[in-house]
Amino acid sequence: MDFTPLSNAIAAKSFEKVADICDELMLRAAAEGVPFQDEWPYAVHLLGHIYVNDVNSARFLWKSIPPKIKEGQQEVVAAWNIGQKLWTRDYSGVHEAVRGFDWGEQTRPLVAAFAEVYSKRMFQLLLSAYSTISIQDTALFLGMNEDDATKYVVGQGWILDSASQMLTVKKQAVVVEQKLDSGKLQRLTEYVFYLEH
Known part of the structure; x- marks a missing residue:
């Protein structure tokens, strides 16, 4: 499967596009009958939804991930840990989940950008509340x-x-x-x- 559009978006720091690109590639692979589950970048896909604050989509993606992937890829579980903290509105837990894992080369810039956006969002929440x-x-x-x-x-x-x-x-x-x-x-x-x- 060609992940060039995804790699290009991450390299260009167009993190707001990551979830849409992953969704489109997944739909295309499924429509063409291409087996993709073993090589799919689930952590990036989850983090893409989390970055744009679409926790519902991240939750549905998590439910669709095969159990063997969840058991075998710690980074996927770590990405979902951020999603869980967002889902339960555990604001400090989100920061802990971000810092609590040694992110890979592909996910590190996405996680760092999310942490920055999330901190700004929390500051705005404090301002208004x-x-x-x-x-x-x-x-x-x-x-x-x-x-x-x-x-x-x-x-x-x-x-x-x-x-x-x-x-x-x-x-x-x-x-x-x-x-x-x-x-x-x-x-x-x-x-x-x-x-x-």
Whole structure:
């Protein structure tokens, strides 16, 4: 089976395309009757779905993986471990699952990119959900030690109360773009012209 499109996507760091490419290749192989299960990059496929936050698809893929693959490929199990943590909303467990396995050459860049995206997603969650939060909880959500988490969020404008070990979340200003409607501009121009004449 030709995995060139998948290899190219990973090399180009187009990780958002990995799941779709794998899905398409799997469907094509199944339609053509090509046996592919033993050589299929299940870990990459699972991680592709996880990267785009499609845990449902990752879950269904996991259920379709043959038991001998699950038993024989630790990286597939490690990838699904991340999916399980996401499924159960074990936010700190996701970080532990990412760091708890020595990823292979093909999966390492995908896992690193996911970890970065996931940390950003967790930071946005903290921004929207909290006005104050403990340093310990912040560190768990962001997958960092307490010192690094504190430095990171203080760098984002949060305020640290050293006595209580609490952080005050600085909400980011929401930028609203106003779109210029050419029809409204034309009517306004005609109205001003009418008033002046």
